[in-house]
Amino acid sequence: MSISSLRKRDESFWKRISSLQLLVRHRAEGQAGPWMTRRAGMSLEFAEYREYHPGDDFRYVDWNLYGRLDRLFVKVFHREENIPVYMLLDTSRSMAVGGKLSYAGELAGALSYIALKDMNRVGVFTFARTLVHGVPPRGGLSHLHKILNFLEELRPADQTSLRVACEEFSKLPLRRGLVVLLSDMFDPEGYEHGLLQLLIKRHEIALVQILAPEDVNPPIEYEARLVDSEGLAEFSVSAYAVARYRRRLLQYEQELEVFCRAHQIRYKQLSAARPLERALLEDLRGVLVV
Amino acid sequence: MIFLSAWAFGLLSLAGIIALLYFLRRREERVVVSAIWLWEEELERPRSALTFLWTKIWLLLVQVAALAALxxxxxxxxxxxxFLGGGTLALILDGSASMQTLEGERTRYDLARARAIELIEKRRPARLTIIxxxxxxxLLVPLTEDKAQALAVLRASQPTLQSDASPLDVLELVRSQGELDQFTEVIYIGDxxxxxxxxxxIxxxxxxxLAIxxxxxxxxxxxxxxxxxxxxxxxxxxEALEGTLYLFAEEVEILQERLYLGxxxxxxxxxxxPGYTRFRAMVDVADDFVFDNIRYSVVPRRPKLKVRWLGERNFFLLRALNTFAEPSLHTDETERYDLIIAINSAIRPLGAALLVNSVAEPWVMRPGTIGELGSLQILTPTHPIVQNVQAEHxxxxxxxxxxxxxxxxTLIASGDQPIVAVYRSEGLSFVYxxxxxxxxxLVLTPSFPILVRNSIYWLLPDLGLSSERFVSDEFATPGFTDQIAINLDPTESEINRAHSHKLVAQPSLTKEIPSQMHIPLWYLGVWVAFGLLFVELLWYYRSLWRRGWWSDDTV
Incomplete structure (x- = not known):
């Protein structure tokens, strides 16, 4: 896969997407970042007083108040915290169809930049049959270089197993954060189990389903020998089967959307032919970025 | 419906090439799909052999159909x-004698009549006329809408013993039923x-x-x-034919001869x-047209003729006269006479006169006596008096x-001198x-009696000297009992003319004859062909219009 085109984009592209921020709905634990959390700690904005409990940092005890009330209170400030962003990229062989993996890589790179510029930590994981630890979560724009290097080296391989990948991901000692799942979601074993595993770990999930034009309009003129990209099977069909396939695909997409809505998973479908800039500035606005 | 260029159907063989190219081009493509399990329902889907065949060849059928349409x-x-019916039909049926030729057990007229009935029933004209x-x-059937009546008249019609019709006469009869451009079609049926x-x-x-x-x-x-x-x-x-010819005078056989004609x-x-006046010829032969196997001839009875003879007698002239008439010669001016014959004399003519080297002032004058004979020339060859006369005689x-x-x-002249001349006015006619x-x-040549006979026929046209007999003339004669003469026009004996005759249209008439109503349909085929090709084009580029909702700019 090559996401070199991302590196070649001009400055105006980066300037335009730098105005975007990742949309996070839940307050999360983390280090200082753009998101406010009511937690004792260093900040500029005072929130309230709280009675001292053993273990509280003596540095936050308000000694003036102690002088007047003879009781120990600590100052509580609004603290700006960052949230870890986990890019979970599908690298199964089905992602090779129609350049979906390349597109997903570019999207992941761009989203990583948006997250990193706001002092968030970004980690990149890939999966096919199993989970692959790509780039561990780190902050700072210098981390972007590692992420892009990693994404450039991605190659499609193996079959999809969202269930296994998500189980492995949920077992990792990671703070809860925003999981951006980039996949075509073509998993014959289903997607429900895997997504539920992530929800159990209280991750916030943003699912971007990437489909290639070939997935929607298979190029079958008369009859064709269908070969599964992941080597599952192959057989012949006529052009008349395309319409029935499209009906089934639509039904599958609708079921996925209903599932996501029911579990508060943000869902967006993108075409791999959609220009990246328009996808970020228009399609994902309100879903993944603001 | 007819096809004016039926050769074009040979181009249907191109369908073989189209089929060959179609099956060469149509190969199963390998298409890599992301999720084959979304297609697996197709494996379980029952498909009839006919449906399967249809899905394979329907585009080929479209191409072949387009070719067929072209x-x-x-x-x-x-x-x-x-095909259309309606219109006005003029049907011309040949009723001449040759239509009685046998074609197997039926005559040509029977065949023509059957064909005419078939045409009327097939074309279903709104109005028709039959001639x-x-x-x-x-005119057998005047222009009518009553088809049943017309068919009844047609079935009852019979051929005649007359000769062929003149095309112009037929055309005039058609015109009598309406302007030619009113007729949708004019059809002639004949031999x-x-x-x-x-x-x-035909x-x-x-x-x-074999005909007489x-x-x-x-x-x-x-x-x-x-x-x-x-x-x-x-x-x-x-082919060669053999028969026996019989000649009868009155009822007496005067000749029997075996004939073999190539x-x-x-x-x-x-x-x-010897002195008979009515003759019959008959040929005994097995042929397909019998009406010309017998023929009749009549020698006219010599009419009695009162002749006033002036000048010297001439034996040869008298003998020639006796051949065609029974003359009684008179010299008395008071007697009534039919003809004056003057030889080497001067007369004052009245009535009919034959002037032989005679003067009849003021019409025939003689200013000199003897002249030199120059080259003889017939000035009016079509005049009845000089028919069959040779000028040299x-x-x-x-x-x-x-x-x-x-x-x-002047009919015959030598230089500027008249040799034979005629004059006719009211009350006077003469031959000089x-x-x-x-x-x-001259008297010893064959032309002399002919010239005399022609002169008498011309001078006395009312004597009934003609021996012509026409078709259907009755013989009120002893010898042939109530016999009807059926001497046919010799052209009617040529019963195989249809196979040697070349039709030559008269240009002057071409514009007047309406052509058969034809409605061309070639453009329908073109439309259908282009429609089918357009359908195939749409199918070929269907990916362009189907991808509309999934284009780059839409999600």
Whole structure:
């Protein structure tokens, strides 16, 4: 896969997407970042007083108040915290169809930049049959270089197993954060189990389903020998089967959307032919970025 | 519907090439899909063999159908009047004698009539007229909408013994029923082509026919009252025919001769009979047209003729006169007479006169005596008096110098001198013969009795001297009991004319004859072909319009 085109984009592209921020709905634990959390700690904005409990940092005890009330209170400030962003990229062989993996890589790179510029930590994981630890979560724009290097080296391989990948991901000692799942979601074993595993770990999930034009309009003129990209099977069909396939695909997409809505998973479908800039500035606005 | 260029159907063989190219191009493509499990339902889907075949070849069928539609157009499909019905039909049925030729057990007229009935029932005209075409064309059915009545008249019609119709006469009869452009179609049915640019249906096959095409009898000009009889027999078949010719005078057989005639061969047979006036020739032969196997001839009875004879008597002239008439000679001016004959004398003519080297002032004058004979020339060859007369026979050593008044017509002249001249006005007609019979060999030549006979026929047209007999003339004669003469026009014996005749349209008539109503349909084929090709084009580029909702700019 090559996401070199991302590196070649001009400055105006980066300037335009730098105005975007990742949309996070839940307050999360983390280090200082753009998101406010009511937690004792260093900040500029005072929130309230709280009675001292053993273990509280003596540095936050308000000694003036102690002088007047003879009781120990600590100052509580609004603290700006960052949230870890986990890019979970599908690298199964089905992602090779129609350049979906390349597109997903570019999207992941761009989203990583948006997250990193706001002092968030970004980690990149890939999966096919199993989970692959790509780039561990780190902050700072210098981390972007590692992420892009990693994404450039991605190659499609193996079959999809969202269930296994998500189980492995949920077992990792990671703070809860925003999981951006980039996949075509073509998993014959289903997607429900895997997504539920992530929800159990209280991750916030943003699912971007990437489909290639070939997935929607298979190029079958008369009859064709269908070969599964992941080597599952192959057989012949006529052009008349395309319409029935499209009906089934639509039904599958609708079921996925209903599932996501029911579990508060943000869902967006993108075409791999959609220009990246328009996808970020228009399609994902309100879903993944603001 | 007819196809004007049926050769185009040969192009249908291109369908083989199209099928070959189709199956060569149609190969199963390998398509890599992301999720084959979304297709697996197709494996369980039952599919009939017919459906499977249809999905494989429907585009081929579209291409072949487009080719067929184009071929259909190239073949110039045309709707004919037969298909459309309605319109006005003029049907011309040949009713001449040759239509009685047998074609197997039926005559040609039977075949033509059956074909006419078939045409009427197929074309279903709104109005029609039927004309029977022969020498005297007959309107069988005036323009009518009553098809049943027309068919009844047609079924009852019979052929005649007349000769062929004149195309112009037939055309006039058609015109009497309406302007030609009112007729949707004019169809002629006969055994030979009619020289008109109309639809013609020929109902004849080559047949055998040995015919007597001529029978003539003429008294010998030797005063013996014998008659010479000539019969002409012709073979109009493409094969040799054998038969026996019989010649009868009254009821007496005067000749029997066995004949063997090759294809197209003609034979003249001659016999001499004593003073009979009615003759019959009959040929005994097995052929397909019997009406020309018998023929009749009549020698007219010599009329009694009162002749006032002026001048010297001439034996040869008298004998020639006796051959055609029974003259009684008179010299008395008070007697009533039919004809004046003047030889080497000067007369004052009145009535009919034959002037032989005579003067009849003021019409025939003689300013000189003897002149030199120059080259003889017939000035009016079509005049009845000079028919069958050879000018050379009128040669003599000297001729009288003659001056004719204006109004006297010179028929034969030597230089500026008249040799034979005629004049006719009210109450006076004469024939002038500028030859001295005593000093000329004319009387010894065959032309002399002919010239005398022609002169008498011309001077006395009311004597009934004609021996012509026409078809259906009755013989009120002893010898042939109530016999009807059926001497046919010799052309009717040529019963195989349809196979040698070349139709020549008369340009002047071409514009007047309406052509058969034709509605071309080639454009339908073109539309269908392009429609089918457009469907295939849409199918070929279907990915472009199907991808509309999934284009780059939409999600």
């Amino acid at each position: 071929v259909f157009s190239l073949a110039h499909p045309t709707l004919t009047q037969e 029977q075409a022969q020498q005297n064309p007959k 030979h082509a009619l020289e008109l640019p109309i639809t013609q249906v 109902v004849s096959e080559p047949k055998k026919n 095409t001529g029978l003539a009898a003429r008294p010998l000009p030797d005063g013996s009252f014998r008659v010479v009889v000539w019969a002409r027999v012709e073979n109009f078949s493409s 294809p197209g061969e003609r034979r003249m047979i001659e016999a001499i009979a 009128l040669r003599s050593a000297t001729i009288p110098v003659t001056q004719l008044a204006s109004g006297v017509q 013969l500028g030859v001295d019979l005593k000093n000329s060999p």
